[in-house]
Amino acid sequence: MSRRGSSRAARRAVAGMAALGVAAALATAAAVTVARRPAAGAEGTPAITVQRAHAGSATPTLKRRIVLLTIGSDAGAPKFGRGGSAEGGRADALHLVVLDTVRRRGLMMSFPRDSYVPIPGHGTNKINAAMAFGGPPLLVATFERLTGIPIDYYVLTSFDGLTDIVNRVGGVQVNVDMNIRDHFAGAVLDKGKRTLRGHQALAYARARKTLPGGDLSRSRHQGQILMGGLGTYQRQVAKDPARVMAWLAIMRDEVRSDLPFPELLRLALLATKLPPSKIRSQVVPSAAGSAGSASVVRLLPGAYSLFARVRAGKLG
């Protein structure tokens, strides 16, 4: 073999060994890489399943019944030319809301504002006068004496408050139960499911003079606005849970209450899982009457039976 030939052979041998070395190295490296990769099967599949899929949710369980008195005042509303403070006005919208926080159901009792009842220290008068006499505490005391049901908290707003709340949450969906043309209250509404703006909600809550049933229909409509608000709140929170904070911010601006904030938040969270269909709405049994020259509403025996059932732990 010539020197030139042997040199070529040596070069080929070295190159061959090198190629083998590269191949071996690449194979080893590939094997190691595969062994280290956490995903083994299909692309992105974990080598092992450490934890199966789980889902869970919970809202506060307050383990007791909560009773709220919701009050709409006719004062403290500068936008409607109503001066003074909301707490010093007459309570024109009155609802006693009893919530069973364990079974997630409730009862909303609507009281006609002209209900003629004993007011502690003030004889017998229309129930809406109690707040003007002694603020929310006297109104609460009046309700407690009338019904025998202990009230945990009150929640109070005004004409301005109601319209601002409704506008700031983007309207409230209400099932309007009759055609209304009440120019005294500014209510022009057709029957059916409607998203009411602030001024419409207030008009629906105030319309009385042209309605069959008068004060009783008005109380029922006020209850519908409260329930419509609950439904609107739940729909918004289902889409965006941060809406809870938005609603709380609005309530803080527009509502007065003796509810401590932690309890308010817990109730707001509980309300996200409180089906409106599980809250029974009822105007307390009552009938139009008179006291001297004043037209009033007198509670019927059925009202006192209702209070007794609630005291016994039933919801209606």
Next chain:
Amino acid sequence: MVAVFPKLDPPPSLARSVALLAAALLLAACTSGGGETGGATTAPATTAAPPRPLEVTLRTTARGPERGFDAKRAAKRAAPGIERFLDRYLTVAFVDAAGGEGGWDRLLAMFDEPVRAAARKQLDALSLGAAAPAVTAVQPGRASARAAVLYGSRPVAATVRLAFDGTAATAKGSGQVHLRSVLQLLWTRGGWRIAAFDSRTGAPA
């Protein structure tokens, strides 16, 4: 200047480069292989390297009174406290939960009392849960959160969307762990507490 090589040497442009590459790859492969083998038989791979610290990336917005409220400033002020809380939550629920020896009391203490019993029943959706005893280590990956904070004179409540991904090592291998939660937080005398939750674990996002 021209370099002169002995005739028997392979040309530097091919054989030497290939040999050097082969040597480097072999060295790298052997080193890696040895480490991996050791990890597989003696300790999980994730414990070989120092664990990456958990770091929650938080975006915060704030709501306050309608008038005279500086939302940007309030969000900035609220962020560190919420970030610390979420960091602690993920540490207790995942990173420190590996091995399952610590129990869940520290995690449950982060819940508001009216929701604590429900949390105890749903630990699998809130943490490593029943998988914890089999896990030897959790290496945190992405942790991000968005918080909407309600302000009084200080932050009083917040809605937090939390996402966490990590890698959990077990004796049989490693796999991904995930958490996607909406937490409703309440400020109490004891600090932030979870007042409600909607949470998922296990399945990748």
